[in-house]
Amino acid sequence: METSRGRYAGLSAEERQRQRRRKLVEAAEEIIGEQGLAGLKVRALSAHAGLNDRYFYESYADTDQLLFEILDEQLAQVMAEFVALLATTPSDTRVRLRAVVEAGVTSVADNPLRRRLFIELQSLDELRRRRGEFVGLVAGIMLDQARELLGESAAEGIHAELAARTVSHGGVELLTEWLRGDLDIERGVLIDFLVAMILTSSEITTTVRREMAGSGDGSLN
Known part of the structure; x- marks a missing residue:
């Protein structure tokens, strides 16, 4: 639940972004380990992390x-x-x-x-x-x-x-x-x-x- 201070589920916007970034890193590490660099695509990576594609670009310019x-x-x-x-x-x-x-x-x-x-x-x-x-x-x-x-x-x-x-x-x-x-x-x-x-x-x-x-x-x- 979001509050007037911009917190959702007890997390601030910055904390949620860090959490999403960590999910992307973990997903990328799994993909690289299993498929190599060829598997490192934004859509596949975001799906693996359980995130919308747009969240990738809030943290990274590209893969x-x-x-x-x-x-x-x-x-x-x-x-x-x-x-x-x-x-x-x-x-x-x-x-x-x-x-x-x-x-x-x-x-x-x-x-x-x-x-x-x-x-x-x-x-x-x-x-x-x-x-x-x-x-x-x-x-x-x-x-x-x-x-x-x-x-x-x-x-x-x-x-x-x-x-x-x-x-x-x-x-x-x-x-x-x-x-x-x-x-x-x-x-x-x-x-x-x-x-x-x-x-x-x-x-x-x-x-x-x-x-x-x-x-x-x-x-x-």
Whole structure:
């Protein structure tokens, strides 16, 4: 029942709008998880949320805006899970790394929404840009962890940064191919390889430095 103060069923207009927005987000997450981005249409989304189409546009300009909001929230949650796990695992490089890799693969593979988002991160320019930002954050965590766990023996400088980005890009791409079903391997095999790849990433830096020094002019050519 609406009152003179604009409240209905005990909720203000702003509270009702937030409630409708939450319904749209939840409906979009279900649709993406089940159908992929192709199923994210205003009419289907509104019907799934039990709302009239016009309520969609009170919160979003289009479905892309809603998609990017969901993606940013999910990627932020994944990063928060990484950080929380790093703070609670032993300061043993292999133990910590395996715990993080296993948790990361599970966090994406066993969540229908995240699984589909990772698979389709290359489908739009803006999604690719956000994917690149995520890779950069992962690379930054790798470098920070190397400094914390290895101290002065950790590789530093631009070569270390490039190696971290190379490994991060490769890891995300391998995970994506596996999620799509393009890699016919068991989850444990994927995790073992990712752990080994990251552990040996310091060798990339050493090899690059040696090759660049041997080139005589300090370039990669």
